[in-house]
Amino acid sequence: MSHGGVSELRKKNLVVIGNGMAGARAVEEILTRGGGDMFEITVYGDEPYGNYNRILLSNVLNGSQHEHEIFLNPIEWYRDNNITLHVGVYAESILRKAKCVLGQDGSIEPYDKVIIATGSRSHVPAIEGITLPDGRDKPGVFVFRTLDDCREIAEYAQSCRGRAAIIGGGLLGLEAARGLQNYGVQVDVVHRSQHLMNQQLDAQAGAILKATIEQMNIGVLLSRDTRMVLGEDRVTGIRFADGGVLQCDMVVMAAGIKPNAEIGARCGLKVQRAILVDNQMRSVDDPDIYVVGECAQHRGHVYGLVAPLWEQAKVLADHITGAVPNAAYHGSKVATKLKVMGVEMAAMGLIEAEDERDEIVQFTEPKKGTYKKLIVRDGRLAGAILLGDISKAAYLLQAFDRNTPLPEDRLTLLFDIGASSKKLSVEEMPPEMQICNCNGVSKRDLLTCTKNGKRNAKAVMESTRAGMGCGSCKSLVAEIVEFACGGEIEEDPSIHYYVPGVPFTKPELIRICRELNLKSVSSVFRVLADGKEDAASKPGLASLLNTIWAEEYIHEPDARFINERVHANIQKDGTFSVVPQIAGGVTTPAELRRIADVAEKYDVPMVKLTGGQRIDLLGIRKDQLPDIWRDLGIPSGHAYAKSYRTCKSCVGSEFCRFGVGDSTSLAIKIENKFKGIDTPHKVKMATAGCPRNCSEAMVKDIGAVAVEGGKWEIYVGGAAGAHVRKGDLLCVVDSHEDVLKYAARFMQYYRENAKYLERSYGFVERVGIDKIRAIILDDEEGAGAALDAAIEASIAAYRDPWEEAYTAARPAEFASTLSTIQ
């Protein structure tokens, strides 16, 4: 290897002066272009922090963001990227001959390239009385520029809670004003010009903005030239050139920025408002010195916003790393948005038309605080002001940024006149309007179909296929069919079928099955559905037949889900869970010991207390189930089926200081009565000993809550799962026996009338609590006795499925040839 090759490997020294948004961004851009391998990077930053997002300071002041959220690069970032950071150190000068930078702390950093990113500071107008006679800042006078300023302002405002004057009615001034209001300070904005935000707005917009700002209880004083800050040892007011005085306790300077260009001037670089740069962001005097951000002046412009500074940083990085040797910056398009709560404002580009080429498009509605003005040049957007309604800002900003040709319809530039949001009525819809997108069916097709004799929505849908794709147009199709039939619609019977594969409603089906003695799922298909077995209908039928026939029901295992076939709840890894019955959540040491023994014997991976006050043994292989059940010797807790599950209870009046009813023994009675009863969907119950409702009885399918006077409230249709619903009060009764009676009656009514897989909350909402009360309590349909008899039969037919399983010869159901995965 030649020496030349080695020496090329030496990294060059890059010194960055300034650690604000521009300096840090430039460094980041350089690093992403592999600059970390080319340069030893040193950064001087005179604030004692890492780098933060200055434009969010207003949010910190107004409390909408916390300080730590605005940091872009914490101190560690510099370390991680091998950057030497002189934190809190002011860089005094650049020695261009010696090629080094001198820090105020005496540090000397040699450079090959240097980047000046010193930014700017608040412009403090020449005003008397800003400082105390001894030269210290007068207490109560602030600038608004850094995180420290932000903290000090907030602190002072909180302690004085008086009146604050903001000098400067530009972007920063208004943001500061609104922010200060949060500290209980009465705020006035004092502005030299004749209207607010004169950099971004024309006079008309300024006037509208003034009205809006004043409505927020912020005073606005225009054309006021502040000459003096009053007060001996702290601020008491300000005096204007016209002699007027404003009493106040603090003054915040927000009168623009002044580039920190002194370091450039000191080392002999050309400086006007800021340091002059070429298109590569280098000083026009020294190709080794780059300048970026608010301290750079490019083609007469000094930019005080983030977007331009980032564009500059990109060009700088492209050039300094050689990634794009001919990279060039051609100036930025400037746009601003005011971030003041309650004011919507966006502005970009020109404020006023400049010559006759410029076309002005304008809309004002001062009462609403709305003002929109566009300046269009050669069909492109040269400037825009939006106040009050900025819904088009996003579009206009992009058109402005990209110089996109604008549509000739100027109205669309000011307003969203997109697709009308008004919904057409069925009559108003044109015949060719497409109703079903999936299957391309128009209103005309639907009308024709109705005319040809299909008189209900379902028939029309089947014939035209409208609504048979995604189904989203179903209700619209129904409306159109109704409209076409002129109200003489024939109801479609099938929506009332209990299961899709058998054409009967639930009550009809119950009656027919009883009459024809249909006791198995296959017999129902054979007799009532032309022998066509429909898999989706099987579990529903199985549940129904079990409800009707109780003991006489003929089981056919394939009609049931796996859980109900093996009487256990399948888990995601293919193992099962076993939950023995613990009535009312009350157990005994002996029972607990037995459970513990079983858990140890079978190496049960997890033993867990359930939400239903029981104990769950998890991770059990299918083939172990019968043995475990036998060893437990406790009946099934039915934690797996579409059936009555469990009844939670609190300790009730027996032990609880607040208890007014014996909820525990009621829960045990409930468990003993309803265990294993099949239902259309699971039924969870609870009893609470007082209205504090510790056992959550009001959000159960059926819940009983003890109230004063030995009474019990019965709630039905509660839910607290994916769906949350407070149960409806069914009735108030006097005894445990009545709770059992009405709960049983309700349960049977639910069993006979709910659709398969319809939870009680859906059922109660669908039928309505009034109707349910009429049937259950007032026995309006005279069905009370039949309901009672039917549920008693089901209760009498109960067998513990576990006992049946382990006493029978081992059914093939529990065979397991392969082990489950871990």
Next chain:
Amino acid sequence: MTVSSRNGRTTIAGRYFPVNRGGLCQKGWSAAELLDHPERLRTPLIRDNKGSELRPASWDDALNRIADEIRSIHAQHGRNTVGVFGGGSLTNEKAYMLGKFARVALRTSQIDYNGRFCMSSAAAASIKAFGLDRGLPFPIADIEHARTILLVGSNVAETMPPVMQYFQAQQLSGGSLIVVDPRKTPTAAAATLHLQITPGSDVALANGLLNLAIRGGYIDEQFIQSRTSGFEPIRRTVSAYWPDRVERITGIPEKQLVDAARLLGEAQTAMVLTARGPEQQSKGVDNVLGFINLILALGKAGKPYCGYGCVTGQGNGQGGREHGQKADQLPGYRKIDNPEHRAHIAAVWGVPEESIPGPGRSAYEMLEDAGSEDGIRGLLIFGSNLSVSAPRAAHIERRLRALRFLCVSDFFLSETAALADVVLPSAQWAEEEGTMTNVEGRVILRNAAVPPPDGVRSDLQIISGLAERLGAVSRFPAEPQEVFTELRHASRGGAADYYGITYERIEQENGVFWPCPAEDHPGTPRLFLDQFATPDGRARFHAVEYRGPCEQPDDEFPLYLTTGRVMQQYQSGTQTRRVRQLRDAVPEVFVEIHPSMASSHELSSGDRARVITRRGVVTLKVRLSLAIRMDTLFVPFHFPEGGRANLLTNPALDPVSRMPEFKVCAARIEKAAECLTEV
């Protein structure tokens, strides 16, 4: 669906299945028309010399010709000069066999498939972030239960209508649906909130939403700490995406950004779903990673009713990418450059490990220089209409013409088949048995409903016949179930493990979700509940920056062009353009344009206009729509010849997934009557 055949007429009816819940769209109802369509190929076709016409031939002649051509190219140029191109609509069995055929019978590394143009960005991002790629890590029915869903670049209502019902149910139960799309599609119109994004600015949106989520205190620090890694750099990256900057990049009003972040942040459960919109870009992987970062930071992954998912397009888009027709992949989602993975597959195939070739080139790269000195000389295409569907289609068509030998298997003489030297008539969906793996990772079985017409063979029979003629050492059965049994063993222990899945189980259980490593394993409907599939079990954040699309509008091409599908058509239109009622609904290619922009170009509805990009010109009919952004044009991609949207699209590739940038490029539009501009 159920297919029945009576008196020679085949009819289709909806069937309740847990995915579509009985719904079918027009494409489904009308699919039977394809089975006995008069244009159906019923005999192999051979072109004797370049320049001569295709003529009917016997199967023996056709297969012998292919084998001869392959042997001759092999002898002259080496094994890697014959390529294979597969498709995401092939069954798992075919995809598997095609991969094996390439590696064992042809011993070529050059195999890829059209899924590269479809899901590859989402797949790559999922593997990076979660260690595993399965379209949805949850059953599709879970959509209903997510309180907020961010659906990015997907027009479900028109592209997969039956799936739309889940989003409707989700909204009906009080959930919020946020749709991101440059067009107000029927899906967007049905949403709670529509973010009308500037094409190609997805990363800015994702980072901007995360910025707002952090600001709003919506992120789940506990989840980030316990189940993910790499969050700190993200916090810093997104801090530079404050709302008004993101508004300016994406064109989405700040207020809508804030609303979207709030809906996502305050929801108990949330999902982010992406589709081709953000994925078919040269920053497709970054786009998806950006959205994954968002869902991870919100702590809404690896939990029920939460997570990131990719909505797949093709019937077997998922299974098609798991079993070896991808250039870098072996069955079971194994990697072709992993020695252990190679050894497993070599053992199943009964070949020496070193005989399996290494990774090949991705779809576009393989096609880009086909027929040249450095490229492949011969190509076998199964189930893909490349001259319509590939980006920069005119160039690809030239490359296909330049091949020494091209063989296409299809059921119609597609635009690509018309270029071939040998065309093989293959069986269609309802004529053969086979499994597909749907968007949920659910392996489903498609039964044969009708016998294939005389003279038509299944792809498996074709592969088997070719392998035999080429003297391949391993077995190439033509029976789907036999292939599936081999596939089960090949996938065993891989990421996409099908070992426990059998045809019987699929029938009985309405499909089985992979991974399913044993016959008594219930399958895995929900992934990642305990841990992610990365080595340390943690999901990974990846910092991504907005870099914009490869082409931005400029003076010459001032508008964005985006492409997509219409309701009645599917893919390159080879099938759907042949069904009368579908063709009648959308008979020809059109451009969708905002009326304001149209009037500036003096265009009105029904006019003929020319859309021009740096790659080509398409003349088409103007369709005015208030639903599209003023700066954007939309052209559907199903149409052939001069109407091919892909004459216009940009083939710039994503550096990771090699996905071309179908979804955004710069364009201009002019009235067709004006003088022609050569481009």
